[in-house]
Amino acid sequence: MIKGRTRIKLKIFIIFLLFLAGLFYFVQKDELTRLQHSEILVEFVELLSNEWKYPELQNSIECVDEKIKKRDHYSCNPTYLSCILKNNYFNPKIKGRPIEYELHSQPKLLKRRNKRSYQLNMEIEGKDHTLEIVDGCRETFLPQRFYRFFVANRDIKTDWDNFGRHIYIDKYRVKNWEVQLWAQDQKREEILTRYKSLNPLESARDLNKEEMKQYCEFFGKHVLSAQIFDAATIHPEEIDNPESKLLRGSYYSWVRRNSMAELYSVQFENNDITEENLNKLCVKTYGFECLHLSKEDNLIDSSSWSGIKEVFGGDFQYLKNNINPSENLFLSSEYFTLKSKVHTTGQRGGWTGDGFTRKEFNFKEFREDLKKEGDFGVNFRCMRYR
Amino acid sequence: MLKLLIFVLLISCHSNQHDPILHSFFTFKDVKASLPSTDGEVITRPMNSWVRVFENEDSCFYYKTPFRKELGEIRITNKSSKCSYDSEIELRVEKVKGLTYKISHTNKDDLRLTLEFNDFKEEYKLINTQLKHTSKLLDNGLPRSFISSIYIDKKYPQQRNLKDKDLCHGVNSNCQNVVGYRCEKCPAGFYEVVDFNCSQGGSKYCGSDNCGKKNEPACPRGYKILGSKLKSLCFDGSPAGLCGPGLRTFCNEDNILICI
Incomplete structure (x- = not known):
């Protein structure tokens, strides 16, 4: 039988042990809650990443332009993402139950080395977090191989290679929303005023050469050069063999054999442009005859073997060209009829780089094919080395 | 009843109390492996030495390799200006044998690290870690991480x-x-x-x-x-x-x- 004092000591000891057990339990529970929150966080971010890269457009009508519907325009687009988050069009779930979130700020452009990203301040399940969302959709890598550069139209060519060099090219022409975000960060008030009323999803068409250079340099990039543009748009003869020196120079960026392109028969075999072939033609080349169709959605499908899009048609494209400065403008555009041979790779004219009236442009031998005058616009894109 | 209580406490103490600290070390930090990749091989050399296996922005993961009959020890220490096995200890696990890790990924993301020692085996999603990559056709050139396009609460040193x-x-x-x-x-x-x-x-x-x-x-x-x-x-x-x-x-x- 336990004596009185020993009994008290035992009771104190048991209480102490129970206290330790309780403390241990609550610490474990707190750790468990933290673990559970981190699992929810990872699930949320995985779903957000999918939406960022492959947006589901049908459930977010307010955030989608009624005339511009292709997914490319909205992937890796922070203004679209911010719209769906603000309006709760994004509905992530974990094990069947919705994850609660709230967006606290507009996306802020971050300048990081070698990548473009945006900061979002959010509250996820009651806790504040800073997400950095990286743009991984809007560049493509130029494969390392031999290439041909058309130095003077298609008359003078120079062959070169990029083995050991990493070159990344913007997949799309620079858009108004991208220029706006840059202008906001750099406090370029007069650019911001110009761009306030423009459709953010359309390509930027009124920057001068110097502004284009400043935009690209902000991201550690350069304005796309004519030499690299030729490389990315001229379909290789032997695409599977990077060591191939067979460099013929096909006319169209999406197909190796010229005669396989619908456009070839219209340009070189005098075929008519009919209602049947017009849609097929416009999807590859948004030319003069396509003006009644949706520009942005058609242009986006004009793709090249290397992965860049919006190659032919639409507005002119400025290409930096120090090797032949009088050829700094890719001429394939909506200003020329589809029948014109201007819609082939390596066809370039000249632009003074500042101003958009007729006298700023030189269309060379394609002057006669010009169908749309005035209101010329010049798009551009950037490239970078690594 | 007292013995029962002590017994219950002892077995609950044994279960994964180091897991939340390890989870926090790997999941939301930018982890760098300091040893060349072992790809699943057990870390044993140099014997009886403190080796730095991983480090992130705030902490360092050290392992004292086993020697003869003495088993190894894992220590996660606080990083002040640089790593040291005897700075402030955040986690200590003694009597460790068979420490090994493996890094795996599919394509451009899904970067994961599997850590194993004794009867502990856990896979961590490396959210904020970046792994170098090789460029190829249609590549976007981003470094690999668990989800290559999003980082959570990532800190960037000056x-x-x-x-x-x-x-x-x-x-x-x-x-x-x-x-x-x-x-x-x-x-x-x-x-x-x-x-x-x-x-x-x-x-x-x-x-x-x-x-x-x-x-x-x-x-x-x-x-x-x-x-x-x-x-x-x-x-x-x-x-x-x-x-x-x-x-x-x-x-x-x-x-x-x-x-x-």
């Missing part, structure tokens, strides 16, 4: 950038890197010059790319196109670089091919 015209990658006539590649530190991009005939390309400088213009470097044509065995591609009239109209290549005193 980074010093280079200035315009700084040399960010220097090669010599033996194609050795005299200045290691660091061109991501250039604030407004970089450009390559034509100097030596190397597979890693010529030297590179921070700044706008004005290649081909008068008194500027010639635009590189690539080191394979000429099929040359010369050590240097820099000589007057060299075809290794492109220049604008009316200009020709000339090798300056820095052994850089320029256009004049």
